[in-house]
Amino acid sequence: xxxxxxxxxxxxxxxxxxxxxxxxxxxxxxxxxxxxxxxxxxxxxxxxxxxxxxxxxxxxxxxxxxxxxxxxxxxxxxxxxxxxxxxxxxxxxxxxxxxxxxxxxxxxxxxxxxxxxxxxxxxxxxxxxxxxxxxxxxxxxxxxxxxxxxxxxxxxxxxxxxxxxxxxxxxxxxxxxxxxxxxxxxxxxxxxxxxxxxxxxxxxxxxxxxxxxxxxxxxxxxxxxxxxxxxxxxxxxxxxxxxxxxxxxxxxxxxxxxxxxxxxxxxxxxxxxxxxxxxxxxxxxxxxxxxxxxxxxxxxxxxxxxxxxxxxxxxxxxxxxxxxxxxxxxxxxxxxxxxxxxxxxxxxxxxxxxxxxxxxxxxxxxxxxxxxxxxxxxxxxxxxxxxxxxxxxxxxxxxxxxxxxxxxxxxxxxxxxxxxxxxxxxxxxxxxxxxxxxxxxxxxxxxxxxxxxxxxxxxxxxxxxxxxxxxxxxxxxxxxxxxxxxxxxxxxxxxxxxxx
Amino acid sequence: xxxxxxxxxxxxxxxxxxxxxxxxxxxxxxxxxxxxxxxxxxxxxxxxxxxxxxxxxxxxxxxxxxxxxxxxxxxxxxxxxxxxxxxxxxxxxxxxxxxxxxxxxxxxxxxxxxxxxxxxxxxxxxxx
Numbered sequence: 001x002x003x004x005x006x007x008x009x010x011x012x013x014x015x016x017x018x019x020x021x022x023x024x025x026x027x028x029x030x031x032x033x034x035x036x037x038x039x040x041x042x043x044x045x046x047x048x049x050x051x052x053x054x055x056x057x058x059x060x061x062x063x064x065x066x067x068x069x070x071x072x073x074x075x076x077x078x079x080x081x082x083x084x085x086x087x088x089x090x091x092x093x094x095x096x097x098x099x100x101x102x103x104x105x106x107x108x109x110x111x112x113x114x115x116x117x118x119x120x121x122x123x124x125x126x127x128x129x130x131x132x133x134x135x136x137x138x139x140x141x142x143x144x145x146x147x148x149x150x151x152x153x154x155x156x157x158x159x160x161x162x163x164x165x166x167x168x169x170x171x172x173x174x175x176x177x178x179x180x181x182x183x184x185x186x187x188x189x190x191x192x193x194x195x196x197x198x199x200x201x202x203x204x205x206x207x208x209x210x211x212x213x214x215x216x217x218x219x220x221x222x223x224x225x226x227x228x229x230x231x232x233x234x235x236x237x238x239x240x241x242x243x244x245x246x247x248x249x250x251x252x253x254x255x256x257x258x259x260x261x262x263x264x265x266x267x268x269x270x271x272x273x274x275x276x277x278x279x280x281x282x283x284x285x286x287x288x289x290x291x292x293x294x295x296x297x298x299x300x301x302x303x304x305x306x307x308x309x310x311x312x313x314x315x316x317x318x319x320x321x322x323x324x325x326x327x328x329x330x331x332x333x334x335x336x337x338x339x340x341x342x343x344x345x346x347x348x349x350x351x352x353x354x355x356x357x358x359x360x361x362x363x364x365x366x367x368x369x370x371x372x373x374x375x376x377x378x379x380x381x382x383x384x385x386x387x388x389x390x391x392x393x394x395x396x397x398x399x400x401x402x403x404x405x406x407x408x409x410x411x412x413x414x415x416x417x418x419x420x421x422x423x424x425x426x427x428x429x430x431x432x433x434x435x436x437x438x439x440x441x442x443x444x445x446x447x448x449x450x451x452x453x454x455x456x457x458x459x460x461x462x463x464x465x466x467x468x469x470x471x472x473x474x475x476x477x478x479x480x481x482x483x484x485x486x487x488x489x490x491x492x493x494x495x496x497x498x499x500x
Numbered sequence: 501x502x503x504x505x506x507x508x509x510x511x512x513x514x515x516x517x518x519x520x521x522x523x524x525x526x527x528x529x530x531x532x533x534x535x536x537x538x539x540x541x542x543x544x545x546x547x548x549x550x551x552x553x554x555x556x557x558x559x560x561x562x563x564x565x566x567x568x569x570x571x572x573x574x575x576x577x578x579x580x581x582x583x584x585x586x587x588x589x590x591x592x593x594x595x596x597x598x599x600x601x602x603x604x605x606x607x608x609x610x611x612x613x614x615x616x617x618x619x620x621x622x623x624x625x626x627x628x
Binding site: 154155331332333334335336338339340342343344345403406407410411413416417418419420422 | 553554555556558559560562563566591592593596597600601603605607608609610611612613614617620621
């Protein structure tokens, strides 16, 4: 077992050579390295941080923003080994089939392939995040036997779907890839992992058709180069865009940015709180709606989701609505519940109300974007500015789904819904973000519509690939980690094929 | 909103004119009919058959105020006519189930309600 190396100890001016250089030691980079280990391919992971949080390294993320309030850029990721898994919540759910489709009501939608392309990789992705059995509603009988039946909904567009959770170890956070896989990485004979190694420039060959080398810098002032047969950029949905835009020594507009797409189409899942009240006439609600529960095969939690058919027919976006906590009703609410239940012929003496929250899917918006600024970080790299948007239509489409849930509750005569938010201001009041960074190097077969092709290769640059959520053309409502890992495993297969 | 209700609103000017004519010509006639057509000042008993379908008049009135806050243009005779035609002799619960099955729900101060129930509550409030 070999220890990780430290870029601060590399002699200045060195040129290191490898088969594949992976920029970033987060879930995508670590997954890729583990998967490539099956072949005798020399892999070098270049991680900006160390093995724990460091203020100066984290400050490299500082940036500015305009538009709708968003998480400060230096707080939305943690810049050390493990990346986003240093502070993720462990929520897992595969993207829906329709998330991959070209949806007529969603401009710029459509992946270059169907979900079936990454489905073979879900089982291994699930194992890597240690989320137990890959179930997600395929067999809920044991969960229902243990905790009771899901709430009955009348026929319609919303159904009870399921999250599974990356393994919790007591009070410790879900699987942290940096800690969990450190020893595995150290055991790999062909892998080197270098800490404190910041890539400041992807230097293209003069014809701009390939990467010649990577410029590396440390916060201690050390500089050297890495030459690799293939380079994989895996620094997250924000930093991927910054490095490509800032690498402008050969192509002024940056690498892969011939059509001004890098940094655009940024997406995240808005998480508005207290979006609605769910009233259950009988009061009882299975406990897996309000909190995660331990099942025999996985930790799981129920969520209300629009069905594939409903999304297609009603032209709504994806959303995942969770039941949060019990709430009281005002006089009007009590009257509404009493009157409605009685009129439906149902007893509501024990009725209870619960607050709902959700994660929404945004439509891709080219103006929701990152751009470089004139400000520089400690390494001399330009800092980013984010222009964040969310449109009234995004809220309205989610509201339609909630109204449909309300209709289905009335149809089954088990409850009803109150929609709490009816203005942009009220939506924004409680708006939080999932910190899921999607879309800034979007995938499309046409270089005019995407930064990378279906194999995650940057259009026009033969040996440069991008891994992670930045390649998602649309974000869906599902939490991205499980999906980005499955997609990275697919990329690993492609890269291995290049070394046959 | 269903087409029935849209139709009721579209006929409003015609019904108003008709109401005025009947009112003028019905001196000595039945006050029941006049009050029924004038709507807002109607005899409270005129809609008792409908309002009695509601389980609790007080609660229904609270909810009805919210309905009226969102839609103050519909006239009671039209509302009642449509409700009677829709409900007939059926149990209210069946009518409401049919409403929601066919997507006829309305939003009242944020509450998603079967359309028929909202209209009954409106009627209860107007005649309270």
